[in-house]
Amino acid sequence: MNIAVLLNMVPDLVEELEIDASGTALDTQWMRYVLNESDEHALEQALLLKDRHGARVTVLALDYGEVEDTLFSALAKGADEAVKLAGLSEAPSKRAAAAAFKTALSGMACDLVLTGVYAIDDQDGHTAGLLAGLMDLPFVGVTRSVEPADGKVLVQKEYAGGLAAEIEVSLPAVIGVLSAPQPPRYVPVAKIRETRKTRKLTEQDITGAESLPGPTIRRMFKPEAAEHAQMLEGSPEDVAKQIVMILAERGLVP
Amino acid sequence: MSPSGQDIWVYAEHQRGVLSSVTYELLGKARELAGALGGRAVAVLLGDGVHPLTATLGAADIVIAVEAPSLAEFTPQAHAAVLRALAQSRAPRLLLFGATSSGMDLASLLAGSLRIPLIVNCKTLTAEGGRVVATSQLCGGKLLCEADTGDGPAVVTVISGAFPAEQGVSDRTPQVEVVPLPVALDTVRMRVTRLLEPAPGDVDIAKAPVLVAVGRGIQRADNLPMAEELAAALGGTVCGSRPVVDQGWLPLSRQVGKSGMIVKPRLYFALGISGAPEHVEGMKDADLIIAVNSDAQAPIFSVADYGVVVDMFELLPALTQELGSRKTAAA
Numbered sequence: 001m002n003i004a005v006l007l008n009m010v011p012d013l014v015e016e017l018e019i020d021a022s023g024t025a026l027d028t029q030w031m032r033y034v035l036n037e038s039d040e041h042a043l044e045q046a047l048l049l050k051d052r053h054g055a056r057v058t059v060l061a062l063d064y065g066e067v068e069d070t071l072f073s074a075l076a077k078g079a080d081e082a083v084k085l086a087g088l089s090e091a092p093s094k095r096a097a098a099a100a101f102k103t104a105l106s107g108m109a110c111d112l113v114l115t116g117v118y119a120i121d122d123q124d125g126h127t128a129g130l131l132a133g134l135m136d137l138p139f140v141g142v143t144r145s146v147e148p149a150d151g152k153v154l155v156q157k158e159y160a161g162g163l164a165a166e167i168e169v170s171l172p173a174v175i176g177v178l179s180a181p182q183p184p185r186y187v188p189v190a191k192i193r194e195t196r197k198t199r200k201l202t203e204q205d206i207t208g209a210e211s212l213p214g215p216t217i218r219r220m221f222k223p224e225a226a227e228h229a230q231m232l233e234g235s236p237e238d239v240a241k242q243i244v245m246i247l248a249e250r251g252l253v254p
Numbered sequence: 255m256s257p258s259g260q261d262i263w264v265y266a267e268h269q270r271g272v273l274s275s276v277t278y279e280l281l282g283k284a285r286e287l288a289g290a291l292g293g294r295a296v297a298v299l300l301g302d303g304v305h306p307l308t309a310t311l312g313a314a315d316i317v318i319a320v321e322a323p324s325l326a327e328f329t330p331q332a333h334a335a336v337l338r339a340l341a342q343s344r345a346p347r348l349l350l351f352g353a354t355s356s357g358m359d360l361a362s363l364l365a366g367s368l369r370i371p372l373i374v375n376c377k378t379l380t381a382e383g384g385r386v387v388a389t390s391q392l393c394g395g396k397l398l399c400e401a402d403t404g405d406g407p408a409v410v411t412v413i414s415g416a417f418p419a420e421q422g423v424s425d426r427t428p429q430v431e432v433v434p435l436p437v438a439l440d441t442v443r444m445r446v447t448r449l450l451e452p453a454p455g456d457v458d459i460a461k462a463p464v465l466v467a468v469g470r471g472i473q474r475a476d477n478l479p480m481a482e483e484l485a486a487a488l489g490g491t492v493c494g495s496r497p498v499v500d501q502g503w504l505p506l507s508r509q510v511g512k513s514g515m516i517v518k519p520r521l522y523f524a525l526g527i528s529g530a531p532e533h534v535e536g537m538k539d540a541d542l543i544i545a546v547n548s549d550a551q552a553p554i555f556s557v558a559d560y561g562v563v564v565d566m567f568e569l570l571p572a573l574t575q576e577l578g579s580r581k582t583a584a585a
């Protein structure tokens with residue numbers, strides 16, 4: 001089975017987010033990026049399929065942020081090929097990303113496309129489903145498990161309250177992963193460094209991808225908390241006393 | 255696609271014969287928008303044997319119902335194919351979905367295949383003159399983005415709980431238009447093979463009066479005993495956010511939020527939880543929420559009653575000790 005895993009870089013929320021001068025976008029000048037969490041699970045899901053059933057895993061990512069680290073790390077974890085897609089602006093819209101991935105995938109032999117189902121910076125859509133819509137491929141999102149079954153796949157799609165449905169999907173298909181059946185594997189930095197020396201990234205140009213209509217962004221801003229917690233200040237011991245008082249008033253401690 | 259009319263469509267989501275509450279939340283909003291734009295609020299109900307559900311959709315001006323055995327169990331492909339065909343022939347101004355598991359799939363598929371704009375995770379939707387403006391929540395609640403949905407058609411997903419359900423509930427009997435399958439579904443390449451019930455947990459966190467919830471801020475499984483000690487001192491139960499469960503540090507039965515349990519304890523102690531909308535959905539109705547987070551900007555502080563900006567590993571020992579000495583004093 002040939003599996004393509006689409007990896008997306010998203011803003012690192014540990015850093016303070018800034019809005020740019022236009023007031024309609026994040027300021028990317030100093031922005032740090034991390035790999036979208038559910039994409040990390042999509043990669044793990046692909047590698048599990050490879051380990052257990054055999055597969056060729058190709059990872060693809062758009063070229064912005066520290067994407068090379070991400071791609072080499074994927075190779076170090078066990079991906080067979082890593083493709084860097086050039087030609088899009090930094091932090092592109094989700095529809096531009098979906099169209100770019102469509103262009104990249106159209107020349108590839110691929111049975112299964114795995115990608116995260118949801119990214120923290122989604123505004124004009126979720127890449128996985130948009131891509132499936134553009135490519136007219138079967139799609140199931142919000143999955144927690146993908147298993148091969150007679151040339152098809154069985155996926156578990158999560159609903160609210162812990163309910164899930166098992167769905168059988170013919171290939172080729174796009175599957176949106178929320179989490180893999182086990183935590184993403186860890187790869188030591190030394191091994192990534194080693195991979196940088198011994199492996200090469202494939203580069204592909206995706207200029208000329210389809211341009212899709214999207215919403216018109218009027219402004220991007222930080223929310224002003226309408227309601228805010230009453231903050232407790234002081235040393236840990238002081239704060240502990242205050243908390244116990246609050247609990248005592250409510251009869252939550254003796 | 256042809257130029258759109260002014261109708262506002264709501265995808266009527268249901269599971270196990272019950273419409274989900276987000277459907278009513280959306281219908282109330284659809285009424286308001288349709289009123290402002292001069293269109294109709296339309297509920298679109300797909301399934302098999304679902305006609306009885308139309309009775310509770312009285313807030314809609316009209317219910318479009320499509321019934322077929324192949325729509326009985328939800329699959330994104332079959333439901334998207336039907337919605338796509340209906341939207342192409344009837345050209346609504348907006349198609350509204352809950353930002354739920356099925357809603358996210360359908361909205362993206364439709365926007366991609368019809369090549370129309372999509373806005374996701376909205377908290378507000380307002381008509382301004384002839385425009386409809388949507389505000390999305392992103393970056394775990396740290397940013398808002400206001401966007402014009404365009405002249406239509408466009409697709410919008412809305413966060414559960416963003417609008418009151420009451421406006422979408424009516425005891426009127428709605429007009430129902432039963433529509434035959436508008437598209438052959440023999441090319442659908444997926445089917446539901448079974449439903450998987452949540453594994454019963456060792457405890458039912460929805461029944462626990464006191465919950466100590468840990469998030470990614472707990473950093474390692476080794477640190478969990480600190481939270482367990484606090485829970486023991488409070489007579490409470492430990493639960494967590496999704497990343498903690500995904501790491502395997504707590505069982506799925508202890509997950510609070512959109513894909514876990516909805517809880518309403520007397521006390522919810524949030525430790526190292528950022529307050530992402532998917533988590534908040536599961537705990538916002540707790541009687542008392544105390545949040546501990548090292549980041550003063552964490553969105554959890556706009557949900558909590560009391561907040562402390564501190565490294566939890568500094569506060570926890572002091573708090574557990576304080577609770578212990580109070581108990582000793584009381585005994």
Ligand SMILES: Cc1cc2nc3c(=O)[nH]c(=O)nc-3n(C[C@H](O)[C@H](O)[C@H](O)COP(=O)(O)OP(=O)(O)OC[C@H]3O[C@@H](n4cnc5c(N)ncnc54)[C@H](O)[C@@H]3O)c2cc1C
Pocket residue numbers: 118142178355394468469470471472494495496497498509510511512513514515525526527528529530531532533536546547548549552564565566567
């Ligand atoms: C379809 C879908 C369903 C989802 N369902 C759920 C769900 O059911 N439940 C759920 O929880 N999430 C769910 N999520 C995930 C959700 O979007 C968030 O990713 C998740 O809630 C974040 O968990 P967190 O707050 O523990 O982690 P983070 O967002 O990483 O936050 C960790 C916090 O810990 C703080 N911190 C770090 N170190 C310390 C310290 N030493 N002391 C104090 N504070 C510290 C940080 O400041 C930060 O605020 C879902 C997502 C999707 C897409």
Ligand SMILES: Nc1ncnc2c1ncn2[C@@H]1O[C@H](COP(=O)(O)O)[C@@H](O)[C@H]1O
Pocket residue numbers: 165266267268269270271300301326327328356446449
């Ligand atoms: N939005 C939806 N519309 C229709 N069916 C759905 C939707 N979401 C989930 N379902 C399915 O509806 C089925 C209800 O079947 P039952 O339990 O027999 O009433 C469940 O099995 C779900 O798979």
